[in-house]
Amino acid sequence: MVIRRLSIIGVGLLGGSLGLAAKKLINGCHVIGYGHRAMTLGKAIEMSAIDQATQDLTEAVRDADCVVLCTPVGMFQRLLTQMSPSLKPGAIVTDVGSTKRSVVEQAEKILPETVAFVGSHPMAGSEKRGVEFARGDLFDGAVCITTPLPTSPVDAVETVENLWKTVGMRIIRTTPIEHDQRVALISHLPHAVAAAMVAIQNDPSLALAGKGFLDATRIAAGDGTLWRDIFIDNSDAVRASLGRLIQELDHFATLLRPESASQLKEWLDQIADKRQSLS
């Protein structure tokens, strides 16, 4: 399916960037932006991130070929419920949420049978928030995870995956549960740890903060509402990842003795190799 009308629900960093990219890369695609703040919508129009702005959800999704939820995950349930009656038959709904199990469950439960939902998690973004930081190349070269179900219509899956490919992303398909476990380990846990690491610093230690600390904790500057929703939604997998990390830190602590110097070096060397291989 060719997307002629794309509805972006929530025009922040991700929604705005998707609008910029879609308007540039999808021929003849009309982009509608929904939001509750007039100022944000005005800025999105000014930046040409969207063609049309509305604070009315019904107007935003009516006649849309594809609707993309770009708000924090905690708002999805209400938005899906409110938009359901206004979606045209054959419309495809997706999202950019950082959790997928509960999102896919909600969508399956709430949306009418005439509408297909395919979960997406474009792994792009930054600690910045707001449409003013939107960039048309935000998605370029990054990974997008899609989580279709065995019952998802092939056409809908292809349309959603093509949308992300068009804006430059590489697709990895997983189940919703597998997605949540994998991102808990590689994304949600690092965020929590960076936050805790900032929390425990005091003025004397912060006076010594160098590039290493700043890089390691940059993600902790991210939006609190967004991350609250992610952590609560994915609490089981986050707890499991946290347990695994603490186990590894306990192991590290046992190596902090002159007698364990060679094992400690081996641990550090193996990890340095593994990290270097990533980029």
Place this chain on the structure above:
Amino acid sequence: MVIRRLSIIGVGLLGGSLGLAAKKLINGCHVIGYGHRAMTLGKAIEMSAIDQATQDLTEAVRDADCVVLCTPVGMFQRLLTQMSPSLKPGAIVTDVGSTKRSVVEQAEKILPETVAFVGSHPMAGSEKRGVEFARGDLFDGAVCITTPLPTSPVDAVETVENLWKTVGMRIIRTTPIEHDQRVALISHLPHAVAAAMVAIQNDPSLALAGKGFLDATRIAAGDGTLWRDIFIDNSDAVRASLGRLIQELDHFATLLRPESASQLKEWLDQIADKRQSLS
């Protein structure tokens, strides 16, 4: 005191960068580089990071006004012992080690009374190692911690602090113990945590690694020998910092419930503000 002869013991990233900066910024300063690998010394000469290279420690320190230890901390004891008989009276010795309590203790015990030691920790560097990554502006704008003792000669303290100021650093003076505690929290702990976070990843999670994870774990690519020495030398303070972090992560884990959503948001918001204020 004007440094006319500067001896750099260990010509890696830090030693090489110090040589480049000193040759550029200290008028008429002759820089001698000591190392055990001929190839490294050759490269340092080729890059003009040093004026003269030697694999003989006695030759390296003889007649030096100032000697800077730039090897991993674990080699300091042997180097100080070997160089002691060859240091001229009035020579000043300093270092770039990331731990200070044991280093200062060793230097006080080993060096002759005619020689002054002032501990330094220039907080610059990167996960890269080797003189080929040396840069004359590596220290520019960063913090250098010095740890003079109440008994340190004022002239020696000034000479060492001026050396770091000349290459662009801002000086913070602390006691050796206070240094070790503060850097355990802001530097050594983040390294250990980044390492553990890399260690627990598997191929499926690593396939999803994005910019956030890469930034948060970049320090874990650092040199294993260097970090083994730091961790073992500063094990008490590292263990204490680790305990504090795990306490904070336990607190975070208690907030992972819908009932605690507002407290979790408050925790995340406060941390995001604190982190944003840093840069």
